[in-house]
Amino acid sequence: MSNxxxxxxxxxxxxxxxTASGTFGSGQEYGEFMDLNRLGGVVTKGVANVPWTxxxxxxxxxxxxxxxNAIGLQNxxxxxxxxxxxxxxxxxxxxxxxxxxxxxxxxxxxxxxxLSDEPVDLLEINVSCPNVREGGIAFGQDPxxxxxxxxxxxxxxxxxxxxxxxxxxxxxxxxxxAAESAGxxxxxxxxxxxxxxxxxxxxxxxxxxxxxxxxxxxxxPVAVRMVYETVRAVSVPVIGMGGIMKAEDALEFIMAGATxxxxxxxxxxxxxxxxxxxxxxxxxxxxxxxxxxxxxxxxVQE
Amino acid sequence: xxxxxNCRIISQTQIEPGIFDLWLEAGAIADAAAAGQFxxxxxxxxxxxxxxxxxxxxxxxxxxxxxxxxxxxGPDTGTEQLSKLHAGVPLRVLGPLGNGFPLxxxxxxxxxxxxxxxxxxxxxETARALAADHGTEVTAVLGxxxxxxxxxxxxxxCHVLISTEDGSVGTRGTVLDAVRSDGRQADAAFACGPRAxxxxxxxxxxxxxxxxxISMEERMxxxxxxxxxxxxxxxxxxxxxxxxxxxxxxxxPVFVSTEVVL
Numbered sequence: 001m002s003n004x005x006x007x008x009x010x011x012x013x014x015x016x017x018x019t020a021s022g023t024f025g026s027g028q029e030y031g032e033f034m035d036l037n038r039l040g041g042v043v044t045k046g047v048a049n050v051p052w053t054x055x056x057x058x059x060x061x062x063x064x065x066x067x068x069n070a071i072g073l074q075n076x077x078x079x080x081x082x083x084x085x086x087x088x089x090x091x092x093x094x095x096x097x098x099x100x101x102x103x104x105x106x107x108x109x110x111x112x113x114x115l116s117d118e119p120v121d122l123l124e125i126n127v128s129c130p131n132v133r134e135g136g137i138a139f140g141q142d143p144x145x146x147x148x149x150x151x152x153x154x155x156x157x158x159x160x161x162x163x164x165x166x167x168x169x170x171x172x173x174x175x176x177x178a179a180e181s182a183g184x185x186x187x188x189x190x191x192x193x194x195x196x197x198x199x200x201x202x203x204x205x206x207x208x209x210x211x212x213x214x215x216x217x218x219x220x221p222v223a224v225r226m227v228y229e230t231v232r233a234v235s236v237p238v239i240g241m242g243g244i245m246k247a248e249d250a251l252e253f254i255m256a257g258a259t260x261x262x263x264x265x266x267x268x269x270x271x272x273x274x275x276x277x278x279x280x281x282x283x284x285x286x287x288x289x290x291x292x293x294x295x296x297x298x299x300v301q302e
Numbered sequence: 303x304x305x306x307x308n309c310r311i312i313s314q315t316q317i318e319p320g321i322f323d324l325w326l327e328a329g330a331i332a333d334a335a336a337a338g339q340f341x342x343x344x345x346x347x348x349x350x351x352x353x354x355x356x357x358x359x360x361x362x363x364x365x366x367x368x369x370x371x372x373x374x375x376g377p378d379t380g381t382e383q384l385s386k387l388h389a390g391v392p393l394r395v396l397g398p399l400g401n402g403f404p405l406x407x408x409x410x411x412x413x414x415x416x417x418x419x420x421x422x423x424x425x426x427e428t429a430r431a432l433a434a435d436h437g438t439e440v441t442a443v444l445g446x447x448x449x450x451x452x453x454x455x456x457x458x459x460c461h462v463l464i465s466t467e468d469g470s471v472g473t474r475g476t477v478l479d480a481v482r483s484d485g486r487q488a489d490a491a492f493a494c495g496p497r498a499x500x501x502x503x504x505x506x507x508x509x510x511x512x513x514x515x516i517s518m519e520e521r522m523x524x525x526x527x528x529x530x531x532x533x534x535x536x537x538x539x540x541x542x543x544x545x546x547x548x549x550x551x552x553x554x555p556v557f558v559s560t561e562v563v564l
Binding site: 022023024025028029030032033045051052053054057058059060061062064065066067069071074076077080201216217265266267268269270271272 | 303304305306344348349350351352353376380394396520521522523524525526527528529530531532533534542543544545546547552
């Protein structure tokens, strides 16, 4: 058996496969289809200091080799999350990575502080959601704003902090450097690309929010390129994601330099996708006599 | 227990322009399914990632078969691709999903089953399940633009009232026009159909204090309650979401009419 375990910001994961925030809830629903113990970690749906109602429907639509979503970060708030979701995930031998969202710097810090005494392994900060008016992406498209919020969050966070970056920027490396220099322990990318679909029969937007975040294999080449660029610009580890449907896709990100990979939209196409990707990466390593996954991380040079 | 099952197409026929009648060999899903639940059907086209939610028109537990009656939503759509598949073709299906109609709530009562358009098929399994219980007096109230697909099958198991927009069959107008012209009284109602019909049925039932359950529809992604793509507004704060939203795929699709805002 090849070694699949990886270390992310000082935290060891049994394998590099985690779920992408927002596609997996807190694991309760997918736990009926797969063994959550098989995952390197579960990245939860974004949670804020108070419950958020989210956007009006329709919130999702299919696009070629992808989908748009504009859920608007509906969540039950941090209190319910701590009482219900963390105890659920604690029953499994998998890392708990809590995705945090907010409308203001203070919102983020409140959640991060509330989590400091909770048994969670890592925090992922969502500064890249394209579907909410306040907060979200506003912090993730300006390097100065990203630097500031990262620095503030680091003051309050007890667990290692992963900043989740938006691809809706001119230069991803500029954002990556800003987050790293403010103290981010890791980066995850890419969040969704802002998109729009028009329903020509109804003569209006397919989504009530007009725009939504594009995900799925349609965005994978963009994501692989951005991960490749980012790992060359910073020294903190990277969680790569964007349209990973199978093990071969995950391996592209790892060879581009990602330490971990996140599976998102694929969960909707196959509720066992994440587990199959774990198996597939293992089978690939075995078949090529690669004894340790770290031996192929970032192997693609130039 | 819901699961992802590799099913096989037994037969597929077009019963109305654009409406297809599909029987699947789906032993595990048939075994677990109940009236008012739905399944998610994955297309065989890898560029179409999301499953299509389709209601269960019939569940045959003994032979391990399920029947899906669906509308093709347009040219070059996933449902159009599905409509071209023949017997023997395998299909990935996730199900059974959602809660279904609370049959025990209307046992030995007089119940109206409102179905509108492509909301009619799930009422067929509901009518069959209720009719098996002889004390329950079932009337299906079926609303169409035109024609009357499936009406004969409903007649085998219950009383049927029909409304059509063009007056070609039954009462010209809506399902409520059909009920009013018949003068039929009932103790409870189940409904599935377009939003405007659900709103009218909800108002009608609530005005006369008749318990009413409605089956909602929305664009879905995961189909199992994880992504929060398909929510409906609820009157009270929902126990799971902690906001005024419930997940149609998981907490529904059937809701007590007074619990949801339409």
